[in-house]
Amino acid sequence: EADIYQTPRYLVIGTGKKITLECSQTMGHDKMYWYQQDPGMELHLIHYSYGVNSTEKGDLSSESTVSRIRTEHFPLTLESARPSHTSQYLCASREQGSGTGELFFGEGSRLTVL
Amino acid sequence: GEDVEQSLFLSVREGDSSVINCTYTDSSSTYLYWYKQEPGAGLQLLTYIFSNMDMKQDQRLTVLLNKKDKHLSLRIADTQTGDSAIYFCAEPAGDMRFGAGTRLTVKP
Numbered sequence: 001e002a003d004i005y006q007t008p009r010y011l012v013i014g015t016g017k018k019i020t021l022e023c024s025q026t027m028g029h030d031k032m033y034w035y036q037q038d039p040g041m042e043l044h045l046i047h048y049s050y051g052v053n054s055t056e057k058g059d060l061s062s063e064s065t066v067s068r069i070r071t072e073h074f075p076l077t078l079e080s081a082r083p084s085h086t087s088q089y090l091c092a093s094r095e096q097g098s099g100t101g102e103l104f105f106g107e108g109s110r111l112t113v114l
Numbered sequence: 115g116e117d118v119e120q121s122l123f124l125s126v127r128e129g130d131s132s133v134i135n136c137t138y139t140d141s142s143s144t145y146l147y148w149y150k151q152e153p154g155a156g157l158q159l160l161t162y163i164f165s166n167m168d169m170k171q172d173q174r175l176t177v178l179l180n181k182k183d184k185h186l187s188l189r190i191a192d193t194q195t196g197d198s199a200i201y202f203c204a205e206p207a208g209d210m211r212f213g214a215g216t217r218l219t220v221k222p
Contacts, residue, residue, distance in 0.1 A: 006156075031209070033209065033210075040214075041122075041200050041214060041215040041217065042212075042214045042215065043157075043202070043212045043215075045209070048209060090156050090157070092156075092157075094209075094210075100145050100162055101145060101206050101210075102145075102147060102159045102162065103149075103157070103159075103204075104159075105156030105157045106156050107154075107155050107156045108154075108155065108156045110154075
């Protein structure tokens with residue numbers, strides 16, 4: 001079982017609110033990722049990090065921001081949520097270099113902005 | 115093209131075999147993956163195949179790899195209602211490139 005956790009699992013908030021989605025992993029992985037998942041299922045990479053103090057934007061432009069102050073923690077923040085931010089957000093991590101390179105996913109955070 | 119492609123929907127009857135197909139893009143991929151996503155959950159690695167293999171079997175799952183055509187398939191034998199989920203094909207291009215997902219529905 002993957003040791004990667006996301007909170008909250010579900011969040012319903014009003015437009016203009018600031019929110020932070022938490023992601024933590026206890027596997028010591030250097031690489032961490034945030035994906036946004038459409039209702040139609042497709043995954044879009046929005047942010048990634050290769051280690052502490054490293055953050056990059058992914059393929060899909062997002063108004064969210066991320067930080068990586070500690071290896072195990074990769075929170076995602078929306079300063080002012082809008083209905084267009086309604087989506088499922090998935091956090092993932094993987095080892096650097098060795099092994100099969102598989103991604104380990106959290107259970108997801110489903111955000112609804114009214 | 116640059117997209118990992120897979121069909122979006124598959125519906126089978128319980129007990130039948132399911133075959134989900136995928137075309138990937140990067141011929142240098144060392145591993146190719148199948149992930150499963152159950153409703154309301156994140157993705158979980160279902161199985162993977164090393165690029166020097168043509169076939170991998172794991173209980174009810176069979177993965178076939180055709181490197182020449184960059185084609186990957188997942189066969190689920192004796193499909194059960196618990197196999198209803200979204201299945202993603204993925205290759206390690208960039209960090210990980212996913213297909214759009216195939217929604218498998220198993221009817222009793």
